[in-house]
Amino acid sequence: MPTENALGPRIAYHRRIARMTQQELADAASIHVGTLRKIERGARGASDAVLESIAAALGVDPSHLLASRDRAEARVHAAMPALSAAIAAYDVPDAGPVRPLPELRADVEEAVTWRLASQYVRIARQMPPLIGELTRAFQLASGGARAETASLLVSALRTADAVAYKYGARDLSARLVDLMRWAAPYAQDQLLDAAVAYVRTETFFAARAHASGLRALEMAADSAPAARDDETRAVRGALHMRAAVIAGRAGRADAADHHLAEARRMGDAVSESIYQGTAFGPDSVRIHEVAVAVSLGGDHAHRAIEVAREWKPPEDLPTERRSGFYIELARAQLWSGLPRDAFESLKVARHIAPQHTRDHPWVREDAATLRRLRRADAESLSNFAEWCHAGE
Known part of the structure; x- marks a missing residue:
């Protein structure tokens, strides 16, 4: 793996992973092959525009190439x-x-x-x-x-x-x-209204107004179009999926279980896909089973671990959703007295979506806790904690 201070080797590394020659990458990025060669050997830098063109050609975010x-x-x-x-x-x-x-x-x-x-x-x-x-x-x-x-x-x-x-x-x-x-x-689309209600839940999470957020989602679910095809089932199911998590944060285990059951019923009736900008289907619902267990607190952590024991999110799911699964699982494992397993889950999340993982507050909290629990353990834990700024 290239070192953190070497842009050129990082580009070359990802180019080899993509099985591309320098000429192929240069053509795909619309730059001269001589320019790419100089960048890879460190003879010149790359402007933001060039960096983004190279990243797009490699199918990675520019952050993967930055020094x-x-x-x-x-x-x-x-x-x-x-x-x-x-x-x-x-x-x-x-x-x-x-x-x-x-x-x-x-x-x-x-x-x-x-x-x-x-x-x-x-x-x-x-x-x-x-x-x-x-x-x-x-x-x-x-x-x-x-x-x-x-x-x-x-x-x-x-x-x-x-x-x-x-x-x-x-x-x-x-x-x-x-x-x-x-x-x-203005779009005159009830499904889009429901999707916006799904996103709006962030404001309730941020304010810790979980009871209000649950009411807003339940109202949105009541107003959403009837589940008559895959699109409408998925949109309604996503609202229930989100409601289950915020109900858990509100300490409403009964409401969480009800909404999770509704989400599961609709998820089982559709194929896993992206509907109105949100991933939904049986795999997404299963990920939210873990999220709900963690939201409800330590006494429910075993439910998350049981899901993970029998199932792992498939690679074709969006990276943020997959990394979120392992971040939630790590917290459940930590609560259950499994610090080594928790650290392994955090490393998997980092591999899947480094930006999402690094800036997730739970990752920083849990990495700091693991560091305290394992003061004399491997250097990799310290490196991970420093990478995500744990304790800051």
């Missing part, structure tokens, strides 16, 4: 003011070009794949101008085009919110959610 994880975090935070400015001007956007709807749709769909893959550096850099363009498009559109533009805007805002929420910009996240709630009615 330091701290630089990745700094890049995300540096993009926050631009994102804040883009949404502040939602009703009076700056003048500028507006591309045709098919091009905007393609960019939003690509951004959604970044969100599902936890590619936060790429999102942070690309979303402010895209949101600005979408707000201009919305102001100019009418009829059916206005409805579709509103839907695209909601998806873009949700993608941006994933970064704001994960990186602790909770006020910005709440503003993004409010803007989603403003734009969604």
Whole structure:
């Protein structure tokens, strides 16, 4: 594995993993092969644009190529003011070009794949101008085009919110959610309304207003379209899945079990896929069984461990969901007196989605606890704790 301070070797490493020659990578990234050779041997650096082109060609987030994880975090935070400015001007956007709807749709769909893959550096850099363009498009559109533009805007805002929420910009996240709630009615799509209600739960988690969040989700589930096909079943099921977790945080074991049973019933009736921007299906519900057990507290930890003993999330699930499973499992294992297993789970989560894992508050808390419990243990635990800034 390349060292943390070597961009060139990192690129070469990921190129070899992708089984690409230098010429193939250069062609895919639209740069000259001589430029790539110089970057790989350290003879020159790479601009942000070149770095992102190389990362896109390799199918990884730019953070995997940066010389330091701290630089990745700094890049995300540096993009926050631009994102804040883009949404502040939602009703009076700056003048500028507006591309045709098919091009905007393609960019939003690509951004959604970044969100599902936890590619936060790429999102942070690309979303402010895209949101600005979408707000201009919305102001100019009418009829059916206005409805579709509103839907695209909601998806873009949700993608941006994933970064704001994960990186602790909770006020910005709440503003993004409010803007989603403003734009969604223009799309005239009840399924989109339900998806926004799903995302809005973040604000209740952040405020620890779990009882209020549960009421909001139950109202959204009651208002959602009847479960008549896979799409409507999945959207309703996702609301129940989310409600089960927040019910657990509220200490409502009865409500958590009820909503989990409803989510399981609907999950068993559809194929695992992405519906309205949310992964749902039998595998996602099973992951949430672990989340609910952890939400309910230490006495329920054995339920999470029992699920993990018999099942592991398949690799075709979104990386954030898979890494979240192992983060939740690690907490259950720690509560159950299994610190070694907990550390192994955290390492798996890091391998799946390093950015998501590093910035998850539970990872930092649990790594700090493991470090205290195993003061004289392997150096790898200390390295992990330092990597995720445990104890800070």
